Amino acid sequence: MTPMSSSILIVEDEAQIRRFLRIALSAQGYRVLEAANGTDGLAQAALARPDLMVLDLGLPDMDGHEVLRDLRQWSRMPVLVLSVRASEGEKVLALDGGANDYVTKPFGIQEFLARVRVLLRLADGPRGEPSLDNGPLHIDFADRRVTLDGAEVALTRKEFAVLALLARHLGRMVTQQQLLKDIWGPTHVEDSHYLRVVVGHLRQKLGDAPTRPRFIVTEPGVGYRLIELPAAAPPEETP
Incomplete structure (x- = not known):
């Protein structure tokens, strides 16, 4: 558009x-x-x-x-x-x-x-895409596989679920309540500590610093947003 x-x-x-x-x-x-x-x-x-x-x-x-x-x-x-x-x-x-x-x-x-x-x-954009490329981050929704700069990142089921939900709302804020309801269930919408722990582990595995986020932005008390990044540059060809 x-x-x-x-x-x-x-x-x-x-x-x-x-x-x-x-x-x-x-x-x-x-x-x-x-x-x-x-x-x-x-x-x-x-x-x-x-x-x-x-x-x-x-x-x-x-x-x-x-x-x-x-x-x-x-x-x-x-x-x-x-x-x-x-x-x-x-x-x-x-x-x-x-x-x-x-x-x-x-x-x-x-x-x-x-x-x-x-x-x-x-x-x-197209809906239901099987994968997403966001800068150096590649998310394969179907195979539940994540790679960063070409190297696979081992995530737990909850870590992948949080990252996938943020990725499907790329560039937009997703509230804590929505994340907790969709991933943990409607009885856990007040259990924000679950989410904080998972996001903390995600940041560690992605090499993301909360004070200078590269991927995940936190708006305290509101939710999280996955930053939309420019496409990663293709590797240089060796002569």
Whole structure:
């Protein structure tokens, strides 16, 4: 999906922010739609079928969480929440409610544009791929095999399950609750220490430092994200 073919709906009540985003997105070649409230946003989402929604939570007619809940009843379009609300609870509520990413105000426009590109690329990408190449990391979902720089990495079943789930949401935050529910089961959604231990082992095996992550980013109290990396350079041919 190229920028010229992608449309983005901004649901935001502040006219200055809508204008700022419209200029930035239009300069990248995106087609921009705008709505100043949740009702209009849902109507435009249904009629125009944009490729991505940028959603503020503090709307004048309905809370952004309500917009997200209504949207998810009939659409899987990517949603990037853009809000001044920075608490863990708000982020977890939005991500568990179906948002694909969450950016807090004030924000850097380059990071915002990068997250837009990731969400559009994921929405346009093939589903059910048997494997994933992410920089030097290769994940074979079918054979449950992981290699790093060509060398196999031995993972336990839980370690592979966590990495595979993060990989299937590449570049997007996955909440602790989602990981615990999908991998350990619905009775373990509060057992975050299980997840911390497994992620710690994963980092050790991948040579990843929590303070300077190469692969797995932690947002404390919210969840984890597998960083999308550029393709690894092919090995040089020997003469």
